[in-house]
Structures are given as C-alpha cells and as structure tokens.
Amino acid sequence: MRNFPPRRIVCLTEETVETLYLLGEQDRIVGVSGYAVRPSQVRREKPRVSAFISADIPKILALAPDLVLAFSDLQADIVAELIRAGVAVHVFNQRDLAGILAMIRTLGAMVDATDRAERLATDLARRLAAIAAMPRPAPRPKVYFEEWDDPLISGIGWVSELVEIAGGADVLPHLRAHKAARERIVAPDAVRETMPDVIMASWCGKKVVPDRIRKRPGWGDIPAVRNNRIVEIKSTIILQPGPAALTDGLDAIVKALWPTNA
Structure with missing residues (x-):
C-alpha cells in the first residue's frame, strides 16, 4: 500500500464492509460487493462493483483504490487481475470464529483503528461466551x-x-x-x-x-x-x-x- 492508512478501499465481500462501518471507517469505502446489505444504508451510499466470483474490473480501477479487500480462493481470478493492474489487495480467508475475530483485528490495524477493532472483537467474543454459558435443557437438540x-x-x-x-x-x-x-x-x-x-x-x-x-x-x-x-x-x-x-x-x-x- 502506498498510503497508510488506505483512503480508498474496495470491499469485494460483505463482512469487511460491515466491519468498517462498525469501526466508523466507512468513509474509506469507495466500492462494495453487490451482496453488501449491512448496514442498510450501504446500498444507497456505495457503488457496487462485484458479485462474488466476478467483478467489474474497469469500474474498480476507475475508483482508484489504494486497497482492495477480498475473500478466499474463490476470488483468486479477480485478485490476480487486480494485482496485474498494480492494485494492492489483501485476501482474508477466515473459516471459523477465531478467524472472524482475527479478521476484525487485522482490518482495524490496516485502517489505523486498532483500539476500536480490539474493543469490537472483545465485545463479540464476550457475547459468544455469554450465550454459550446460558443454561439449556438436556439433551442438546x-x-x-x-x-x-x-x-x-x-x-x-x-x-x-x-x-x-x-x-x-x-x-x-x-x-x-x-x-x-x-x-x-x-x-x-x-x-x-x-x-x-x-x-x-x-x-x-x-x-x-x-x-x-x-x-x-x-x-x-x-x-x-x-x-x-x-x-x-x-x-x-x-x-x-x-x-x-x-x-x-x-x-x-x-x-x-x-x-x-x-
């Protein structure tokens, strides 16, 4: 990344969009996946530039992003094309709860919001623990x-x-x-x-x-x-x-x- 923290971010999946909004860093987002629906205002605030395994590369490049956030090998073809065009890309690959919390912390560090990301991840982890600790009748369904x-x-x-x-x-x-x-x-x-x-x-x-x-x-x-x-x-x-x-x-x-x- 030439710029730190990145000022123009394109998110090719929804979870990074929601995380950036929760961190109060939504102004950095310049383009989102067509599947991004959280929070509700994202559909009217941010241009849509991709599906899940396809993307409008010229539209993304026209937004001049200094960072594109992607997810998993399923977006590898999109990522490869963006890299060849000289765009900085970070690909997340979380598949479990620990990975989701790590994604939040990593993304927070990338946008210089480490403390806020830590609070968000900690609050979510506490929520999981509290629900897990609730008494439930046996046997488990x-x-x-x-x-x-x-x-x-x-x-x-x-x-x-x-x-x-x-x-x-x-x-x-x-x-x-x-x-x-x-x-x-x-x-x-x-x-x-x-x-x-x-x-x-x-x-x-x-x-x-x-x-x-x-x-x-x-x-x-x-x-x-x-x-x-x-x-x-x-x-x-x-x-x-x-x-x-x-x-x-x-x-x-x-x-x-x-x-x-x-």
Missing part, C-alpha cells in the same frame, strides 16, 4: 445445517461452532474443518441416519423451500421433518464470516433451537 440443496452441503466451520454455542449439537461435526464446499457434500441417506431434531437451511442466497426438504425420499421419519422444525436462516446473516454471523445469525440459531425462550 441435534442439528443438521444445510448450506446448499443440490448437492447437499453441510455448514461451514463458523456455522457449526455457532450451533454449538446456541446449545445445539451439530450432527456432522467432523465436516466443520473442511474449508471447501465440495468437501462438505453429504449423501441424503447419511443425513437421514443422524435423525436431526432441527434442520436449519441457508441456500447461499437462494430462498429455502422447506417442502422440498420434507419430500426427500426417506426423510419423513426424521424428527425435524415430523415435527415441522425446518428453519431458514437468511444467508446474509449466517454465511458471511463477519459480525453479522456473530450477532443476528447466532440469534436466529438460538431462536430456531429454543423458540419459546428466544
């Missing part, structure tokens, strides 16, 4: 979290952790360490055999259709299906590895697990 429906893909690391913090038991915990979605593909029969009490679904930007889940062969005997406990968790609050997942996303999981107490 068994939860299957579905990130995609064709093929079936189970929840990523931070989602699995949040289910447990909320008082649930992930029925496929061994998959949480797999970063790539293709490594979390599961067979319908494998899910059925776990007999989850609650099914939570967030089809990555596509509306969840509970009836499709109910009609899967052999799934009628699953307790979650039998008891009509199929709950959509909006992807904007759970599949973004940032503050949204630790606040509204976690609250939605708690409500799905404990509807009479949430």
Whole structure:
C-alpha cells in the first residue's frame, strides 16, 4: 500500500464492509460487493462493483483504490487481475470464529483503528461466551445445517461452532474443518441416519423451500421433518464470516433451537 492508512478501499465481500462501518471507517469505502446489505444504508451510499466470483474490473480501477479487500480462493481470478493492474489487495480467508475475530483485528490495524477493532472483537467474543454459558435443557437438540440443496452441503466451520454455542449439537461435526464446499457434500441417506431434531437451511442466497426438504425420499421419519422444525436462516446473516454471523445469525440459531425462550 502506498498510503497508510488506505483512503480508498474496495470491499469485494460483505463482512469487511460491515466491519468498517462498525469501526466508523466507512468513509474509506469507495466500492462494495453487490451482496453488501449491512448496514442498510450501504446500498444507497456505495457503488457496487462485484458479485462474488466476478467483478467489474474497469469500474474498480476507475475508483482508484489504494486497497482492495477480498475473500478466499474463490476470488483468486479477480485478485490476480487486480494485482496485474498494480492494485494492492489483501485476501482474508477466515473459516471459523477465531478467524472472524482475527479478521476484525487485522482490518482495524490496516485502517489505523486498532483500539476500536480490539474493543469490537472483545465485545463479540464476550457475547459468544455469554450465550454459550446460558443454561439449556438436556439433551442438546441435534442439528443438521444445510448450506446448499443440490448437492447437499453441510455448514461451514463458523456455522457449526455457532450451533454449538446456541446449545445445539451439530450432527456432522467432523465436516466443520473442511474449508471447501465440495468437501462438505453429504449423501441424503447419511443425513437421514443422524435423525436431526432441527434442520436449519441457508441456500447461499437462494430462498429455502422447506417442502422440498420434507419430500426427500426417506426423510419423513426424521424428527425435524415430523415435527415441522425446518428453519431458514437468511444467508446474509449466517454465511458471511463477519459480525453479522456473530450477532443476528447466532440469534436466529438460538431462536430456531429454543423458540419459546428466544
């Protein structure tokens, strides 16, 4: 980066947008992902320059950013093109709760807001601890979290952790360490055999259709299906590895697990 702290930042995913707003550093943002919806004013305040795996490179370059923030190998092609154009890029790759908190602290340091970022990360960590410490009746409800429906893909690391913090038991915990979605593909029969009490679904930007889940062969005997406990968790609050997942996303999981107490 030629400038420190950077004055013109483009964010290619939503979690860095929300974090910069929470840090009071939103004036540095000159372009955002089309998926950025938090806080609500971002859609009218900031020009949209990208989807998730595609971007309007000329539009980004015209904004003259001194830093572009990206996420994961899925944006590698965009990043490579920007680097070839001489743009400074930082790629985050957080896939668990510790990584999300580290992202907040790192981004804070990058915009010279280290103290504010530390306070934000600490407050979020305390919130997680407080919710995890709440007394819940035993046994823990068994939860299957579905990130995609064709093929079936189970929840990523931070989602699995949040289910447990909320008082649930992930029925496929061994998959949480797999970063790539293709490594979390599961067979319908494998899910059925776990007999989850609650099914939570967030089809990555596509509306969840509970009836499709109910009609899967052999799934009628699953307790979650039998008891009509199929709950959509909006992807904007759970599949973004940032503050949204630790606040509204976690609250939605708690409500799905404990509807009479949430």
